[in-house]
Every structure is written in C-alpha cells, then in structure tokens.
Amino acid sequence: MDTLVFLGTGDAMGVPRVYCDCETCSESRNGGLNARLRSSVLIDNGSDGLVIDCGPDWRRQMEEQGIRHMRRLLVTHAHFDHIGGLPEWADACRWMGYRGQLYAPAEVIPVIQRQYPWLENQLDMIPCDEGITLDGWAIETWRVCHGKNGYSYAYRLEKEGYAWVYCPDSISLGEEETRRMHDADLLVLGTSFYYEAAELSTRSVYDMTEAAELLKEVKPHRAIYTHMSHDVDLRKDYILPEHVTLARTGMRVPLGSAAE
Numbered sequence: 001m002d003t004l005v006f007l008g009t010g011d012a013m014g015v016p017r018v019y020c021d022c023e024t025c026s027e028s029r030n031g032g033l034n035a036r037l038r039s040s041v042l043i044d045n046g047s048d049g050l051v052i053d054c055g056p057d058w059r060r061q062m063e064e065q066g067i068r069h070m071r072r073l074l075v076t077h078a079h080f081d082h083i084g085g086l087p088e089w090a091d092a093c094r095w096m097g098y099r100g101q102l103y104a105p106a107e108v109i110p111v112i113q114r115q116y117p118w119l120e121n122q123l124d125m126i127p128c129d130e131g132i133t134l135d136g137w138a139i140e141t142w143r144v145c146h147g148k149n150g151y152s153y154a155y156r157l158e159k160e161g162y163a164w165v166y167c168p169d170s171i172s173l174g175e176e177e178t179r180r181m182h183d184a185d186l187l188v189l190g191t192s193f194y195y196e197a198a199e200l201s202t203r204s205v206y207d208m209t210e211a212a213e214l215l216k217e218v219k220p221h222r223a224i225y226t227h228m229s230h231d232v233d234l235r236k237d238y239i240l241p242e243h244v245t246l247a248r249t250g251m252r253v254p255l256g257s258a259a260e
Contacts (some may be wrong), residue, residue, distance in 0.1 A: 003044045003254040007061040009247040010036030011080040011192045011229040024230040033234040037079025037170045038081045039227045075104040075142040077152040078111035103128040144170040147204035156180045170226045187220035190227030
C-alpha cells in the first residue's frame with residue numbers, strides 16, 4: 001500500500017516567521033511541534049515516490065526524509081512556495097544523470113519557464129490537463145479559486161478503489177470546482193488560519209471554520225488540513241469536524257481502502 005508523507009505543512013512564509021515572537025513561532029523555533037516547512041507531500045510506494053510541489057524547503061525536506069533522488073513531480077501552481085526548489089531539483093537531476101519529469105497544467109508551465117528558463121536543460125515539462133497515470137494512480141487536475149492570488153489547481157488521485165484529493169491553495173470554491181472532491185476517501189485541504197478576520201477580498205486560502213462548511217458539502221471520509229500559518233498552534237484543541245486531522249511534518253498516512 002502506498003503511503004502519503006507530509007514533507008511540509010506550512011503556508012507561504014513557513015513557521016517560524018523570522019520577524020515573529022508569537023507563541024507558535026517561539027515554540028517552533030526551539031524545535032517544537034509547530035515547525036513547518038512549505039507545503040509538499042510525497043506518495044511513497046516503497047521503492048520510488050511521486051512528490052506534489054517543490055517549494056524553497058525542498059532540499060531540507062529531502063534530507064530529513066533521507067531521500068537522495070526525485071524523478072517525478074506534480075505542481076499545483078507557480079507561486080514561489082510551490083516551485084522555489086525547482087532549481088535545486090534540476091541541479092540534482094544533472095548530477096544524478098537523468099532528466100526529471102515535471103507534470104503541471106498547461107497554463108502553469110510557461111510561468112515556470114519564464115521564472116526559470118534554464119530548467120528545461122534538466123527537466124521535461126509535461127502538461128497533465130487531460131489526465132495522467134503514474135504508479136497506478138489515475139490523476140485528474142482542475143483549476144480552483146485562489147482568492148486574491150488568482151488561481152491554483154487541485155488533484156484527484158484514484159487507485160484500486162481508493163480516491164483522495166490534494167488542494168493546498170483555494171478559497172470560496174463553487175459547485176464545479178468542488179465536483180471532483182465529493183465522497184473522496186481523503187481530502188487534503190489548505191487552511192492557513194483557524195479563523196481569519198481579514199476582508200474576504202484580501203484573502204487567498206480557506207480558514208478552518210470555512211473548511212468545515214466545505215466538508216459538509218463534499219463529505220470526504222476523512223480530511224487533513226495543511227498549509228497552516230503561525231496562527232495555528234498544534235498544542236491547542238480546536239473545534240474541528242469529526243474525522244479531521246491537522247497535518248504534522250513527517251506524518252505518514254496509508255493510501256488504500258484497507259486503511260479506512
């Protein structure tokens with residue numbers, strides 16, 4: 001059975017934030033539970049892996065997991081906290097003597113190419129809008145609202161009767177955007193705050209109170225929240241829906257019907 005590994009669970013700034021002395025940042029600064037690298041996950045099949053997103057903490061994430069090579073990557077969108085590690089990955093591919101395979105929606109690829117025009121020397125950039133199959137996972141992608149930050153993409157992965165969705169950056173999703181989230185065995189959803197008081201037009205990611213309403217609609221069997229800012233303190237007991245877990249760095253979750 002494949003295993004989902006949370007390489008990073010933080011928002012765009014990570015935790016701790018350099019300038020901040022709040023309780024969450026102070027605790028994380030001393031090696032506590034709240035230390036969070038930028039959000040990324042690994043699908044580990046025991047011999048190889050497929051990673052989703054490659055932020056600026058990629059090298060540290062690989063070192064902490066003892067991973068020495070990465071051949072394939074899915075990208076949700078081209079913001080820095082999701083692609084900032086691409087130059088290091090490309091350089092690793094160069095030294096290891098193979099070309100990496102980067103899968104992303106077609107409209108995301110030119111943005112990456114403009115940001116890092118030299119990456120194509122080491123990486124194949126492959127559109128995945130029409131769906132792809134990797135390691136037996138049938139993978140669909142679709143565009144989701146990212147609020148003031150424009151748009152991102154979500155992924156639905158299905159294998160042997162098990163379906164899960166990865167959606168780290170979204171907010172205020174409509175009916176069409178949530179259609180492929182319905183009745184998933186697992187939904188991994190970005191929730192940057194427990195409750196974010198800022199005006200909705202200035203925001204870009206769900207908070208946990210809004211996410212609870214989304215879960216009532218799409219009804220996953222289980223949900224895990226990720227992409228958390230320093231507003232979220234893992235030492236606290238939050239009021240959360242049943243079968244909801246807050247992700248922790250290094251957390252491993254079996255992906256298969258036997259895990260339910």
